[in-house]
Amino acid sequence: MGGDFGPTVVVPGCAIARERYPDSRFLFFGDEQLIRPVLDKHPDLAAVSEIEHTDVAVRMDDKPSQALRHGRRVSSMWLALEAVKAGRADLMVSAGNTGALMAMSKLCLRMVPGAERPALAAIWPNIRGEGIVLDVGATIGADAEQLVTFAVMGEAMARALFGIEKPTVGLLNIGVEEVKGLEYIRAAGQILRETSLPINYYGFVEGDDIGKGTVDVVVCEGFTGNIALKSTEGTAKQLAHFLRAGMRRGLLSRIGFLFAKGAFDTLREKMDPRKSNGGVFLGLNGMVIKSHGGTDPEGYAAAVSLGYHLSRNDLMNKIGAGLETFSKDRVSTEASPAEVVNS
Amino acid sequence: MGGDFGPTVVVPGCAIARERYPDSRFLFFGDEQLIRPVLDKHPDLAAVSEIEHTDVAVRMDDKPSQALRHGRRVSSMWLALEAVKAGRADLMVSAGNTGALMAMSKLCLRMVPGAERPALAAIWPNIRGEGIVLDVGATIGADAEQLVTFAVMGEAMARALFGIEKPTVGLLNIGVEEVKGLEYIRAAGQILRETSLPINYYGFVEGDDIGKGTVDVVVCEGFTGNIALKSTEGTAKQLAHFLRAGMRRGLLSRIGFLFAKGAFDTLREKMDPRKSNGGVFLGLNGMVIKSHGGTDPEGYAAAVSLGYHLSRNDLMNKIGAGLETFSKDRVSTEASPAEVVNS
Incomplete structure (x- = not known):
């Protein structure tokens, strides 16, 4: 849900990354009503993806403390981190609020x-x-x-x-x-x-x-x-x-x-x-990649590719x-x- | 005497500056045997210049403490600063050792x-x-x-x-x-x-x-x-x-x-x-301009021009x-x- 454009950049970005790395699989956390229509345009990606719905998203201008208050355990950012913590995901990529991402990562994944x-x-x-x-x-x-x-x-x-x-x-x-x-x-x-x-x-x-x-x-x-x-x-x-x-x-x-x-x-x-x-973000018990918030699908794909390489x-x-x-x-x-x- | 090329850059640089600012006058501190031959090639500059001879020059690789030990009161750098302190010069330009220049400037000119x-x-x-x-x-x-x-x-x-x-x-x-x-x-x-x-x-x-x-x-x-x-x-x-x-x-x-x-x-x-x-160098009781040590006459002239403008x-x-x-x-x-x- 993060970044300046949310799923309209994140999903096409992942579609590019999936083409590069056909063995990759994707979990999308956020508003299914927004994610599903974009995902449907990329059937190859959709075939290896799941959406986990949540109404709550950290806002780009939230202070870290605000993000933790309203987003802990329920926001798309937090749930994606939990997927890494639980071993359901090898890494997490976010184009969202950097300060919030760091605070949540530390709290959820620990050092x-x-x-x-x-x-x-x-x-x-x-x-x-x-x-x-x-x-x-x-x-x-x-x-x-x-x-x-x-x-x-x-x-x-x-x-x-x-x-x-x-x-x-x-x-x-x-x-x-x-x-x-x-x-x-x-x-x-x-x-x-x-x-x-x-x-x-x-x-x-x-x-x-x-x-x-x-x-x-x-x-x-x-x-x-x-x-x-x-x-x-x-x-x-x-x-x-x-x-x-x-x-x-x-x-x-x-x-x-x-x-x-x-x-x-x-x-x-x-x-x-x-x-x-x-x-x-290095030093956490799990891999967290921060994409630039204003990037396009090509840029988002680069962030995912980086995570793929580092994980492999x-x-x-x-x-x-x-x-x-x-x-x-x-x-x-x-x-x-x-x-x-x-x- | 400072910089990578000493008088062979400093003097021609001042010649360029003098053309720009015909009311400027120059005091050169250092080894007269090295300065004089270069100055003689620029008669217009020579007409408004004086050389004050000293054998001692701060070396580019001197630590500030070394420079102060062997250069205080006797080096070309120190003597140029003293000319500013005494009001004989409006400003001092050096392409020499930056650390030494700062240490000497503080000591000679005070804050x-x-x-x-x-x-x-x-x-x-x-x-x-x-x-x-x-x-x-x-x-x-x-x-x-x-x-x-x-x-x-x-x-x-x-x-x-x-x-x-x-x-x-x-x-x-x-x-x-x-x-x-x-x-x-x-x-x-x-x-x-x-x-x-x-x-x-x-x-x-x-x-x-x-x-x-x-x-x-x-x-x-x-x-x-x-x-x-x-x-x-x-x-x-x-x-x-x-x-x-x-x-x-x-x-x-x-x-x-x-x-x-x-x-x-x-x-x-x-x-x-x-x-x-x-x-x-701001904050001193006198104007000290640091030129890049590796510059050419045009660059040195820019440093002199800067000092001229600031002084005017x-x-x-x-x-x-x-x-x-x-x-x-x-x-x-x-x-x-x-x-x-x-x-």
Whole structure:
């Protein structure tokens, strides 16, 4: 029911995803009267789908507390999460209210042992292909240990999504020297350097390393990540604006635009926000994918595809194993008197 | 002596600036044997310039503490700052070591009454033209009051630079609702809403508002601002990379590129990092402009031009007056029992 368009985008989006992954099956939670007519237009999808009706939907402008008050146990969002919790669904995709989704996810699914707070991981196109940046806004503020758990979860996601055996992980900071930047980031860097975790820790990275693709996984707390994400979106729109304005300016430019259309299409495809639609809430006992609320069916299909891939590649177990190793490593490190003297 | 190229960029840069502003005069601090030969190639500049020799230069990789140890009172950087302090120069431009420049500036010039910590203000091209973002990395962390002083200083700079009577000011946050984001930013927002300062406070802005040009002045603490600045630089480079790659791909695209060259030139000019070269350290008792270390003469001339404009438009007095008004406003607000009850 979520997003700007509800079932009219969600259902066609799932139809695209089903074509890509014929072994997928779908549970739709929400107002059957709205979902059924759209679903009927996609018989192949309808054949592998069930609708579970509920009158209650979280509104896009609900505060998380309001959403919990009127939506707990009864809203489409909550029921979809319960399906994940009960093992009836491998993952849940929502284009709905982000704050409400996070609050409900935490309450319904609870955190994985070893993760204190969820992180929202975004797929970020870069010069080398794609990277993962987390947290882009699930949790404001973090301490060193939390940042390291983000690194562990992001690394697991990169293995699951990109199929890389040893993804590189960097901590977002200002200045790349070890002595620079914020204290909790330096402390997280020290943990990552000294840990026996099988993490390919690169070191600090700066804002411009995100676009360069210097590392596979960029780790930061949610305020910083959200600022980076939104600033970047703004710049991409700004450049597109200047380019369009320049192209409209004269006859030669217009002609040139026609000739060079292929090049622009390449650019548009590379930077297509629909292709990288879908953030993943990491740290929960279950897979929750957040689609952009304003996306179209193609974009929604990308969010579903992301979930499909991560599920097929065993993200939840990879995260669980990574966090367990980290917890054990911390306990043994903290118990060692020599290490305490060093720190 | 600073930057990647020393006098070979600084002197020709000043020659360009002198042509633009024939009433400008120049003091060069550093190794006369290196400066003199370059200056001799620009007789018009040489006619309005003096060289003050010193053997000592701050190195680009000096830590601020090292720079102060070997460069205090004797380095070219320090001597240029002293010229500002003594009123012999209206402003100082350096392409040198940023950390050292900030440390030396604070020590030599001291802070303006009412400003606790310096902020580095950047000129940021946006869809509507240009805006100011501060702090982009002078100081890590800030409290509400410091953020408000940044707002006061940035607003003064926008008046001086853009000639706008009532520039709009926004606080960079995640989410634009009053209840969102970090506590110290919400507190700064409250001060700005309630203050009797003649500031046109817009409210919170998000990362993408920087590129949109939603407000004339975007205020944040230095870590956040630096992440936003660098992320944006990375995205701009990434888009240019994709576009170049697409253009090289086929004959049609190549032909199109030739036709559309004007449009690309427009884009390049709009986003030319040289044009917006020059950050201003605000909050000091004197004007200090930081040029990018890797810039060319055109870029260096932009940094000098920025300083010229700000000086001609009385930036220092505008900042002083703004901070004084704010201090008085705070004292009267804090002394009011009714306000104390409200807060």
